[in-house]
Amino acid sequence: MTHVRVQENDINTFETNRTLADPLRVSIIEVLQQSPMTMVELSEVFNLDERLMRYHLQRLVRSGVVSERWLGKYAQYAVTNEAAASACHVLYQLWAEQVVGRNAAGTMTL
Numbered sequence: 001m002t003h004v005r006v007q008e009n010d011i012n013t014f015e016t017n018r019t020l021a022d023p024l025r026v027s028i029i030e031v032l033q034q035s036p037m038t039m040v041e042l043s044e045v046f047n048l049d050e051r052l053m054r055y056h057l058q059r060l061v062r063s064g065v066v067s068e069r070w071l072g073k074y075a076q077y078a079v080t081n082e083a084a085a086s087a088c089h090v091l092y093q094l095w096a097e098q099v100v101g102r103n104a105a106g107t108m109t110l
Contacts, residue, residue: 019063020084020091025056029065029085036069036078 019025024046031037031045043053057077060066067080079085 019059020065020087022056022059025060026091028056028060029079030089032066032077032079033085033089036076038071038074038076040074042077 028042028046031042037045039050039053039057042048042057043050046053057066057068061068061077063084065079065081065084066077068075068077070076
């Protein structure tokens with residue numbers, strides 16, 4: 001029997017990949033690349049319950065792609081890892097082409 005030693009970095013990479021595999025989180029990153037926003041603003045943009053948005057934002061913060069900065073009683077979220085955000089942009093375009101049936105220009109394909 002072969003034993004595989006898993007390093008902490010491997011677990012962090014796995015968790016980050018899992019976090020970024022969600023199309024909604026990739027969409028959130030796309031929006032945050034334009035400008036920082038609060039959870040309330042993002043909830044309105046995506047028409048999501050604030051608790052669900054908080055869950056997704058916390059996953060993104062833990063992955064290191066998004067930062068959280070408190071301004072009074074509200075937290076503002078911004079993209080902090082541009083390399084990961086760029087990778088998310090590519091993932092988003094692939095997802096849009098394959099799952100939604102859109103091409104890179106954003107028009108529907110039949």
